[in-house]
Amino acid sequence: MDDRTGQRIVPQTGRRPENRYGNRPTMKDVAARAGVGLKTVSRVVNGEPGVTPDTGRRVQEAIDALGFRRNDSARVLRKGRTASVGLVLEDLADPFYGPLSRAVEEVARAHGALLINGSSAEDPDREQELVLALCARRVDGLVIIPAGDDHRYLEPEIKAGVATVFVDRPAGRIDADVVLSDSFGGARDGVAHLIAHGHRRIGFIGDMPRIHTAAERLRGYRTAMEDAGIPVEDSWMSLGVTDPERVRCAAEEMLAGPAPVTAIFAGNNRVTVTVVRVLAGHHRPVALVGFDDIELADLLKPGVTVVAQDAAALGRTAAERLFRQLDGTLITPERIVLPTRLITRGSGELPPAG
Amino acid sequence: MDDRTGQRIVPQTGRRPENRYGNRPTMKDVAARAGVGLKTVSRVVNGEPGVTPDTGRRVQEAIDALGFRRNDSARVLRKGRTASVGLVLEDLADPFYGPLSRAVEEVARAHGALLINGSSAEDPDREQELVLALCARRVDGLVIIPAGDDHRYLEPEIKAGVATVFVDRPAGRIDADVVLSDSFGGARDGVAHLIAHGHRRIGFIGDMPRIHTAAERLRGYRTAMEDAGIPVEDSWMSLGVTDPERVRCAAEEMLAGPAPVTAIFAGNNRVTVTVVRVLAGHHRPVALVGFDDIELADLLKPGVTVVAQDAAALGRTAAERLFRQLDGTLITPERIVLPTRLITRGSGELPPAG
Numbered sequence: 242m243d244d245r246t247g248q249r250i251v252p253q254t255g256r257r258p259e260n261r262y263g264n265r266p267t268m269k270d271v272a273a274r275a276g277v278g279l280k281t282v283s284r285v286v287n288g289e290p291g292v293t294p295d296t297g298r299r300v301q302e303a304i305d306a307l308g309f310r311r312n313d314s315a316r317v318l319r320k321g322r323t324a325s326v327g328l329v330l331e332d333l334a335d336p337f338y339g340p341l342s343r344a345v346e347e348v349a350r351a352h353g354a355l356l357i358n359g360s361s362a363e364d365p366d367r368e369q370e371l372v373l374a375l376c377a378r379r380v381d382g383l384v385i386i387p388a389g390d391d392h393r394y395l396e397p398e399i400k401a402g403v404a405t406v407f408v409d410r411p412a413g414r415i416d417a418d419v420v421l422s423d424s425f426g427g428a429r430d431g432v433a434h435l436i437a438h439g440h441r442r443i444g445f446i447g448d449m450p451r452i453h454t455a456a457e458r459l460r461g462y463r464t465a466m467e468d469a470g471i472p473v474e475d476s477w478m479s480l481g482v483t484d485p486e487r488v489r490c491a492a493e494e495m496l497a498g499p500a501p502v503t504a505i506f507a508g509n510n511r512v513t514v515t516v517v518r519v520l521a522g523h524h525r526p527v528a529l530v531g532f533d534d535i536e537l538a539d540l541l542k543p544g545v546t547v548v549a550q551d552a553a554a555l556g557r558t559a560a561e562r563l564f565r566q567l568d569g570t571l572i573t574p575e576r577i578v579l580p581t582r583l584i585t586r587g588s589g590e591l592p593p594a595g
Numbered sequence: 596m597d598d599r600t601g602q603r604i605v606p607q608t609g610r611r612p613e614n615r616y617g618n619r620p621t622m623k624d625v626a627a628r629a630g631v632g633l634k635t636v637s638r639v640v641n642g643e644p645g646v647t648p649d650t651g652r653r654v655q656e657a658i659d660a661l662g663f664r665r666n667d668s669a670r671v672l673r674k675g676r677t678a679s680v681g682l683v684l685e686d687l688a689d690p691f692y693g694p695l696s697r698a699v700e701e702v703a704r705a706h707g708a709l710l711i712n713g714s715s716a717e718d719p720d721r722e723q724e725l726v727l728a729l730c731a732r733r734v735d736g737l738v739i740i741p742a743g744d745d746h747r748y749l750e751p752e753i754k755a756g757v758a759t760v761f762v763d764r765p766a767g768r769i770d771a772d773v774v775l776s777d778s779f780g781g782a783r784d785g786v787a788h789l790i791a792h793g794h795r796r797i798g799f800i801g802d803m804p805r806i807h808t809a810a811e812r813l814r815g816y817r818t819a820m821e822d823a824g825i826p827v828e829d830s831w832m833s834l835g836v837t838d839p840e841r842v843r844c845a846a847e848e849m850l851a852g853p854a855p856v857t858a859i860f861a862g863n864n865r866v867t868v869t870v871v872r873v874l875a876g877h878h879r880p881v882a883l884v885g886f887d888d889i890e891l892a893d894l895l896k897p898g899v900t901v902v903a904q905d906a907a908a909l910g911r912t913a914a915e916r917l918f919r920q921l922d923g924t925l926i927t928p929e930r931i932v933l934p935t936r937l938i939t940r941g942s943g944e945l946p947p948a949g
Contacts, residue, residue, distance in 0.1 A: 266755075308751025325732075333700060333712075334693035336890075343688040346714060355728050358687075358712035360700060374709050378679075378732065514890065521894050536690075536868065537891050540875050 266307040275303035325355040326563065327375035327383045329368060331409075333360045337510055337533055337552055338386070341408070344556030345384050352564050354381065363449075365389030376403055382563045384408055384556075390451070392417070404566035408559035410453040411576070418566070419576045420559040424454045424532070427548040427581030428461025429468075431530040432506050434546070434583060436469045439593050440504040440528060443477065444495040446488055446516065447508025450480045458508045458532055477502055488515040496523060503593035504528035510535050517545060520588075530589040532581075544586025554579055629657035640924060678708040680917065681729035683722060683739045685763075687714045691864055691887055691906055692740070695762070698910030699738050706918050708735065717803075719743030730757055736917045738762055738910075744805065746771070758920035762913035764807040765930070772920070773930045774913040778808045778886070781902040781935030782815025783822075785884040786860050788900070788937060790823045793947050794858040794882060797831065798849040800842055800870065801862025804834045812862045812886055831856055842869040850877060857947035858882035864889050871899060874942075884943040886935075893940055900943025903936045 272282045277296060284292050285300040292300070303309075326349045330338045346356040357375060361368035368388040372395065375383060382404030385392075390413035399405055399415075406418040435443050445462045448455035459480065466473050479491035492515070495502045505520075505527060507513040513531030520527050531538075531547045538545035558577060565571035626636045631650060638646050639654040646654070680703045684692045700710045711729060715722035722742040726749065729737060736758030739746075744767035753759055753769070760772040789797050799816040802809035813834065820827050833845035846869070849856045859874075859881060861867040867885030874881050885892075885901045892899035912931060919925035 308754065333696040336690050336693065339688035339690065339693065343686070343714070346687060355725070356713055359710055360697070371709070517891065517894060535891070537871065537889070537895065540871060541891065541894055542896055 266309040270307055271303045271309050275299045324353050325380045327357045327380040329371055329385045330360045331363050331386050340553040341556035344553040345560040348560035361388040363388045369394050384559050404563050406559045406563045408555050416574050418562050418574045421578050422550040423578050423581050424457035425461045428458035429465045431548040432462045432465035434589055435504045438590055441471050442502045444502035444505045445478045446491050446512050447480045448483050483511040485515045488512050489519055492516050492519040507531040509533050525594045526591050528591040539586055543588045546585045546589025549582045549584050624661055625657045629653045679734045680708050681711045681734040681737045683725055684714045685717050685740050694907040695910035698907040699914040702914035715742040717742050723748050738913050758917050760913045760917045762909050770928050772916050772928045775932050776904040777932050777935050778811035779815040782812035783819045785902040786816045786819035788943055789858045792944055795825050796856045798856035798859040799832045800845050800866050801834045802837050837865040839869045842866050843873055846870050846873040861885040863887050879948045880945050882945040897942045898940025900939050903938050
């Protein structure tokens with residue numbers, strides 16, 4: 242392959258190639274400046290044998306003088322592999338994804354791969370666009386926190402060799418590696434903990450019902466209530482976007498009226514933070530258990546009892562499976578569920594008031 | 596596509612994006628309204644010379660009145676550019692970078708560009724490796740939170756047309772666009788606030804001294820002390836890595852002995868969180884002001900007084916400058932300093948004890 246074709250991307254999905262190089266120095270420029278042939282420059286750039294030390298030095302001087310850099314994308318084309326991994330998050334600003342991202346990056350780095358991040362903002366179309374954009378950039382693999390529930394669009398990519406692991410939420414309508422926290426069991430245990438402390442009127446505030454973790458945590462809540470023989474009233478459950486205004490309204494509604502809830506189970510860290518604020522201004526104590534740990538939860542009065550996930554373990558497990566797919570030692574897709582951990586700090590142990 | 600919603604990625608390899616702006620005003624419309632030729636409008640838009648101030652103003656008024664925006668995508672196609680921006684962070688898991696990343700991503704998305712993230716883990720070599728890897732992947736531009744202090748390695752990339760904006764910390768040894776928070780002024784004001792509440796023995800715990808923000812905040816501390824005529828003892832200042840063990844030791848040392856500090860200024864959010872924990876277990880009240888806001892700071896007892904930065908504004912400002920570089924309307928590198936804001940919540944207003 243000569244350097245002209247080397248400077249073009251041929252995307253695997255048959256999209257139009259495009260010259261992406263502007264006015265950067267090419268191998269041809271280096272060859273001209275060093276007074277050698279293109280093949281010689283290619284040998285030096287790729288560390289191949291067959292170049293005398295003197296010629297090698299001349300080529301290197303030309304490379305330095307021109308600021309030439311090898312086009313990794315062209316190498317991708319030749320070798321069929323980049324060293325890069327894409328991570329598709331839901332929200333770059335959600336603190337839950339910080340340790341998860343860092344764990345994926347650390348595993349990627351240990352394998353010599355670059356991590357490329359992006360976020361879907363909980364929009365399935367945006368997720369698909371981002372995933373396909375990353376595939377078009379020839380990532381070796383993808384760790385995906387999915388926003389959507391139909392991932393058949395990934396089938397051609399997976400067939401073309403892109404390793405794929407879903408994390409935090411399962412893939413939809415395709416057979417894929419999945420690493421999850423035990424949302425159902427964690428929520429069930431957290432709600433059972435409130436019941437064990439005497440609560441019967443327990444509210445549940447969660448994320449949008451189409452999100453797998455939100456649905457599973459609601460199912461855990463309902464199961465714990467059913468196991469205790471407590472009929473659940475509709476007004477005790479609120480699922481929706483987790484912005485502070487919505488959560489605040491939901492909490493205040495459950496806490497108002499003649500028969501308010503005496504405890505709240507918060508379906509994720511964003512919900513917990515808002516509920517903590519609402520309860521801080523409330524006229525009587527209300528018990529609270531939150532899914533996901535939050536920073537400084539132990540220093541609040543009362544401390545916030547939580548069902549903690551290990552976000553770093555999720556990321557690490559997913560990334561390690563990804564590289565096992567890439568090195569061919571992992572063939573069969575599996576679903577791995579990591580346990581959660583109840584951390585009692587006071588708010589979940591308050592007795593029912595009123 | 597409607598660029599206001601920013602809901603779609605303009606793909607970098609295939610689909611033709613030239614109709615992205617639909618029936619938006621064109622340069623022709625601007626020329627007609629301003630009563631000038633097309634070339635004049637082009638000169639103004641591209642910041643080229645040869646336009647009188649008066650004409651420039653007339654064109655700018657027409658641009659503003661019509662809401663004209665240059666069609667970046669057409670330019671992408673013409674110049675063979677990809678639409679992607681790299682963001683090099685210090686630590687993916689630091690909550691300060693969450694809103695910053697999201698703001699950069701939102702601006703990138705509004706310009707039809709994909710955001711590629713990576714982190715340097717505060718290692719200058721890793722920063723350089725990551726930056727050059729992103730350049731080799733042909734990003735259009737880079738927003739960099741630098742770990743190193745010598746960025747001459749970027750000069751060939753900048754010459755080759757890669758737009759570059761440094762954020763949170765300045766570039767080293769190159770002339771570049773920089774967007775910073777007022778670390779010096781913020782720290783000076785925060786320490787002056789403690790002095791105004793009667794403290795003289797004030798400790799400063801900050802990040803590693805080679806980090807620009809850490810050095811600037813220390814300078815702010817020293818200036819406030821000097822302005823108040825208070826000689827600073829060496830044992831009151833501790834700079835180093837911000838892991839909890841180091842910070843805990845530093846705080847405990849300052850709080851021990853016959854003449855302990857009565858107040859601490861914490862140099863960033865990681866330091867503040869650890870100092871809050873140390874003070875929660877301390878036998879007498881110690882005043883605290885932290886640089887950076889922290890979640891739930893208002894609900895702690897006492898609430899944590901902070902010097903808040905606007906992380907989202909840093910990211911947004913940096914990304915907007917990046918795209919102004921790319922569309923040719925920003926030529927001269929500048930240093931932009933965003934103000935900080937003192938938020939009083941109780942911990943910084945405690946009187947000296949002991």
